[in-house]
Amino acid sequence: MNHFYLTTTLPYVNGAAHVGHAIEFMRADMLARYHRGLGSQVFFNTGTDEHGQKIADKAIELKVSPQAYVDDMANGWKQFCADINMSYDFFSRTTDTKHEAIAQELWRRCDDNGYIYKKSYQSKYCVGCELQKTDSELVDGMCPDHPGKELELIDEENYFFAFSQFQERLLELYKNNPTFVVPDFRLQEITNFVAGGLQDFSISRLKEKMSWGVPVPGDDDQVMYVWFDALTNYISALGWGTEDQSQFDTFWDQGHTVQMCGKDNLRQQSAIWQAMLMAAGLPNTNQIFVEGHVVSGGQKMSKSIGNVIDPVAYVHYYGLDAVRYFVARHVHDVQDSDWTVERFHESYMASLVNGLGNLVNRVLNMADKYEVVLDVMPQTEPTDHLANFQFNAEMDRIWKLIGDCDQYITDEAPFKKAKDDLPAAQEDLRYLLGQLWIINESIAPIMPETYGKIRVAMELNKKPEEPLFPRLDFNADL
């Protein structure tokens, strides 16, 4: 039995889910379903990142406690996961007491091994970014991303993580594992970054200034910086550092581990987190899949331009599987992609309404009429596109099968044969039902609801009463 561990990045809960989250989550879900379908035992983790200055500020603004605020947000994210049919096995929350204890245990382990030290320093800190800023990053003495916000001068003792000591080991990790980061150009990017030299960084904050964090073990005056805490969730989900580490042993130590993230998270996951694992004496992640970003109309999405894509609105209008289809087929695996309502509508009509939906109807209608049932299920030939994160290629393969069926129907014209040679028509339909079966098995991890509907229709041997993908008007308001 193979064991496969998969995790999304935990979104920071200072806002609602946007299309980037939807893409990462949906793809992770496709992989989880794919690997389950291959017979692997899968542990699929997702959740929410709930500590830090921005969240504390937001709670004050809303006049609620931080815990009440993150509870509310976490529920929103769980709803989002339900909306997009996430088959997760565990929902991590970084304010969970078990997670906090594990984050402390990881801290202790890094500390015991000599990779955490205390240092006093002064720095400029942007509350908007929740980051210290170097002078080179500032524009006119202000943070370029938050020009309205005054920078705070921080003069304090913090704990530092000895990141710089991991340069050689990280480079070894990258060199020895050519698919550690997928795609390869991101591996190149992180290699260049690490080769350029690493600086130790602060991993704690004074509690009196920022209390919304995990307490630093053995120091009541400090809490952990949100990154140290959040990254730990990848193993806290598996119960590492608790009495029962069996899932950690099974999935992290002995299984294959995959983390999904956007390109903005490359450093955190492929360098910082790996160094943390090394510092604690734990095995590294096996693979990190790094996605591109989505732009709309050629521009970065922003509320002021009004080109923000709301994935849930698409789900409501076109249906969940239409969105999952678009994500798998038309959002580029690793490059940035343009997502417009025009493109979405086009591909919905062409490939789902006129493609898959129509094919199901014409095949099952004839099968019904000519009384052909599929008695022998054909063997599906497994492909490894999804194992290699090639969503686009897998979808093209499946839609080629759909096109081939349409072609076959035109060429063989069973609807004509049926008039004077029924057995010949029935033979054609047996083949078509077999192909439809293969197509349906192939889309199962991508479009699980549609898979179920086609499965039922094939069992009844009747075309679905409701169209799988109804013909819809173009809706520019999405």
Next chain:
RNA sequence: CGCGGAGUAGAGAAAUGGUAUCUCGAGAGGCUCAUAACCUCUAGAAGUUGGUUCGAUUCCAACCUCCGCAACCA
């Protein structure tokens, strides 16, 4: 010379040192099982300038444009 990515028909992608492929869209024809669906055909493309080569979209160099990152973000 901070790092990385991308420039291929109207749109999105792919492959390739030798006829540039696919999907969508457009135009024409065909078909009638099907959700006015399906099939065929047609038109339509390599950022610029050099270099290597018998031959370059592909390899090399320079340049231009766009995007992202630059210790917040999927």
